[in-house]
Amino acid sequence: MSARPLRIGVDVGGTFTDFVLVDEAAGRVMTGKRLTTPEDPGRAILDGIARLLDEAGARITDVKQVVHGTTLVTNTVIERKGARIGLVTTRGFRDSLEMGREMRYDLYDLALEKPEPLAPRPRRHVVTERLDAQGRVLKTLDEAEARDVARALRAQEVEAVAVCLLHSYLDATHERQVAKILREELPGVPITLSCEVAPEIREYERANTACVNAYVMPLMDRYLARLEEELRRRGLDGPLHLMLSAGGIATVRHARANPVQLIESGPAAGAMAAMHVGQACGLSDMISFDMGGTTAKMCLIEGGEAEHSSTFEAARVRRFRKGSGLPLKVPVIDLIEIGAGGGSIAAVSAMGLLTVGPESAGSVPGPVCYGRGGRRPTVTDADLLLGYLSPEYFLGGEMGLDRAAVERAMQEELATPLGMSVLEVAAGIHAVVNENMAAATRMYIAEKGRDPRRYALMAFGGAGPVHAYGLARLLKLSRIVVPAGAGVASALGFLVAAPAIDLVRSGVRRLSAVDWAEVATQYAAMEAEARALLVEAGAAPGDVTFRRSADMRYVGQGFDIPVTLPDTLGSAGVEHAFLDAYERLFDRRIEGLPMEVLSWRLHATASRPEVPGALGRSIGGEARKGTRDVWFPQTGMAPCAVYDRYRLAPGVMLRGPAVVEERESTTVIGPDASFTLDAQGNLVIEIDQGS
Structure with a gap:
């Protein structure tokens, strides 16, 4: 056993990769944040872990567990960059993936676009066999025909195969017979059986789940194998675990066999972190609000627990239109995700209106202010111009922001076409993205028959605390809680999740x-x-x-x-x-x-692991850093107090307007709000909604 049992959580997002290190012996929590390397996500992970260990004065041999979550599965399906797959199904059901459900997601669209099946028709093959709805065999499997199908798939040079036979959730014998033949004829080609990844009723959803699993399996298998191998080579003795979409953690072996279960692993971690923080500060009913660089995720937590769902819809043709994606039978935490993040790009629509997202600048090229080649203004660029972000203290001062470049891009791309000032456009971007998130949250909560006003807002993610105040005002919420280390809270979620x-x-x-x-x-x-x-x-x-x-x-x-x-x-x-x-x-x-x-x-x-609360401790000293001009709807640009979160004294009540800065995020507090640091180090904001 290591003398210093360390645990590390790693969350790979579309823009940043976040890290949290827990030193259980010292009762200490450390954080880190790096730009994601989309061409090789493992590079940012390995570099970030090495730096975090160096800052902690520790070695990788001290680490007893690494827990990882990734958007790689989701992105692979959305971007259609997965394996060349084939599908084997029951005769008569070859086109069920194309036919889908009877219902149309838009009744009045005569040119309705449906998601393309991951297995195109030429690579969908049928075999003669049949079970009835009670699982009784009506036709035995024609094994000679199945072998011919396997040889046809081999000739088509498929990289993975999904098998989904009618009613196989009741009796998997025929699917397993087909798998045996496929493995004989296609050695080394991964086979996904629907009876293993989704052994339940509903043929269309079960077939899609098997296809998605097969589609991402070769990529995820290589990625996880390389990552684990490199961590072992560097000296990691403890296990590498993966966060599942339902909020639990599992082994690499399970994740490599069932990668479809990782499709929402990052968002799930955020909800787990919100539950952990809520439990620590006695808050059981809240809206978890996780806004990063690419997306915003909202999850309703009641009685200290997030709701779960047994279905998920991936890769929607219309991103926010239910029914326009690939329906999967995968256990997930029930949340809503929209294309609203710091990297969401602002543009002028064909009707001359200002729009924000869902397209994101990601980490490459990133927002204009990053100076990495971005030319199109984003939400982060607008937040910089509005005074919410400090050009000198972004990522704790590690990354300077180019305000002049943002002003030029905002003028050329948006202000001139719209006939507005740069400041007006920036305020418009901030307002539009907040309203987009508020509208989605209202609908999400209304579908559950709940009133949002009875909940507190738990805000985290790099951009969450920046926008929490504006979102809370729109939702008529009176309390916001911003946990310590809010910018990397999802990574903390990996470490408080139970197997x-x-x-x-x-x-x-x-x-x-x-x-x-x-x-x-x-x-x-x-x-x-x-x-x-x-x-x-x-x-x-x-x-x-x-x-x-x-x-x-x-x-x-x-x-x-x-x-x-x-x-x-x-x-x-x-x-x-x-x-x-x-x-x-x-x-x-x-x-x-x-x-x-x-x-x-x-x-x-199993039981959730304990995490020490050292991340929220005040280091004392003068908390007021100074004053800068910040924009609020009530005041326009006006002088605003700027505080160092690490020096705030617990229990001292302060008034807005204020900006509270920490290494990975910034909290914006309006003029009609007060705030304090509680005993656990959480920033608690109270808004006077009557003003």
């Missing part, structure tokens, strides 16, 4: 016909499988806890709702649980109608 896994088994049954002894046996097998996976990820066998749920609906309905199951399984208890869940969602309780279960789910988790 966790989600399993599912499907089979449509009327509630009155369920064999509860069979269900108990099924859950026992799922619990044994989950426990083994979590022990492999570092959990103690006796530390694993389980939460059971089911997807249920009234007979005849097209879609289901999640229902938390009672400890004792039986028809009466499960019926009561369904009625309660239905009433919470739809505000009505319909008794006496037949119900059915579609899927049984299990969430298994």
